[in-house]
Amino acid sequence: MHSYAAFLRGIMPSNPNMRSEKLRGVFEGLGFENVSTLLSSGNVVFQTKDTNVPALEAKIQKALNTELGIPGGTLIRTHTQLQNLVASDPFAGLTHCRETYLTVTFVRETPKTLPTFPADDTNTVKIVRFDPEAAALLSIIDNTNPSTTNFMQVVEKTLGKDITTRTYLTVQKALKKMDA
Known part of the structure; x- marks a missing residue:
């Protein structure tokens, strides 16, 4: 398993669709493991076997847009x-x-x-x-x-x-x- 941190653009905790539990739900729905949010400003750590970061970013952003209407960007950094x-x-x-x-x-x-x-x-x-x-x-x-x-x-x-x-x-x- 590989550990990643996703830093999401444009997250406003006052928007009900951008709350931590909903963000975690999207990541878990994509099959990621050990999903956890940090603070309320669009920081999500997770694990997956996938190693293609650009593909992960695109997959997450598409799901966030489709499921929660979040249009911002997703930038992922590896643990290393x-x-x-x-x-x-x-x-x-x-x-x-x-x-x-x-x-x-x-x-x-x-x-x-x-x-x-x-x-x-x-x-x-x-x-x-x-x-x-x-x-x-x-x-x-x-x-x-x-x-x-x-x-x-x-x-x-x-x-x-x-x-x-x-x-x-x-x-x-x-x-x-x-x-x-």
């Missing part, structure tokens, strides 16, 4: 990808908190070359690096600056809409749940 990302300690010495968000933006595919991001004139965002194995942009958002940042729009414009962002804490929790 998340384990290696966390083991690399990308935010060494930093703690995710209200003032400082440590974020991981997963993209569908690793770009051949990392695009240049526009300068952050608010000094609220620092790009740490791009992790090619996990196809993830790692960044730090400083929430102490009263200037609002449009960083997520910049990332979407630069890397495309087929992305989803989680806090580093969520990624660590997903990995821990996969290890359980």
